[in-house]
Amino acid sequence: MIDLTLIGIGTGDPDQLTLAAIRAMNAADLILLPRKGGEKADLIAVRRDMCARVLTGATRTVEFDLPVRRQQGDYLGAVQDWHDAIAACWAEQIAVHLPDGGRLALLVWGDPSLYDSTLRIADRLRAQGMALRVSVVPGISSLHALTAAHAITLNALAEPVVITTGRQLRDHGWPAQADSVAVMLDGGCAFQVVDPTGVHIWWGAYLGMAHQALIAGSLESVGPRIVAKRAALRARHGWIMDVYLMRKERG
Structure with missing residues (x-):
């Protein structure tokens, strides 16, 4: 069983982390940090900084390369394909780093409920048969x-x-x-x-x-x-x- 916590982290200021977010980050066995290419290095840098500031225990952080959404063709179709690819990346990282299950966290820009697809991607993993429990820590949108x-x-x-x-x-x-x-x-x-x-x-x-x-x-x-x-x-x-x-x- 994977316990997945989606943690809203605000919009870039580490001071926007809530106490609940900090507790959830420290309770995780693993935090996955997505890399979005060199031109968006600021985004991974913010997540690294937040982890460096608040992690006090044995929580591991692992970075992975986020797939790129294709820009041509049907927009919704491209988004669906992109979400499928991201779900496959998550599954790969889970298989490597949490093969026996555990507590996984993802740091979501803003709030996971507002124009963000992390919850939809998690649903894909459950639909594929992964034993997954999902919880959400709200963030500043x-x-x-x-x-x-x-x-x-x-x-x-x-x-x-x-x-x-x-x-x-x-x-x-x-x-x-x-x-x-x-x-x-x-x-x-x-x-x-x-x-x-x-x-x-x-x-x-x-x-x-x-x-x-x-x-x-x-x-x-x-x-x-x-x-x-x-x-x-x-x-x-x-x-x-x-x-x-x-x-x-x-x-």
Whole structure:
């Protein structure tokens, strides 16, 4: 039996680790740390730093190379294939490093429940017959890191929030009945498809990390700044993770 704990670790700041996360990390026999290629070395470095700071016992850490998702063809099909490949990597590491079972932990960026597929990948292992018990330690999500960085609320008073992706915003526009829209997984500034009139945006990249960047203002005035800033940051670091919240002004 493998006891798998998925631990939300926030968005890059080791101080975002909860006491529950620290306890879970130290209770594990093994923590698997994914490498995502040289241009995303910052991400594995953050995980290494967190482990170095909080591990006090015999927990082992093992790094492995994460498969790369293909960019061509059907998007959902590519994601499904990618998840299959990741599940195969997990199974291989478990067979090598926990052949007799034990307590395994994975450190999940942000929170495991919000636009993250780690739980779905774990389901694949169970579907393949692995004896697997899964538990989750919640973490600070990128949305909460964003609203904290800008010192704002996620929702307007008594109004709903729609959480969506850049792909959905680009394909379908502003969600119906939404006062506030939070956008994640946006590879190309999808807010450019939105009529900017009366819309305020709060944007953040590398939240919780040393090179965190923030821009806020009316979409009409700061939208071009965000596009330019995002391109410059991606060129400088080789990768970018960003998120933003938009809200329509009343009246």
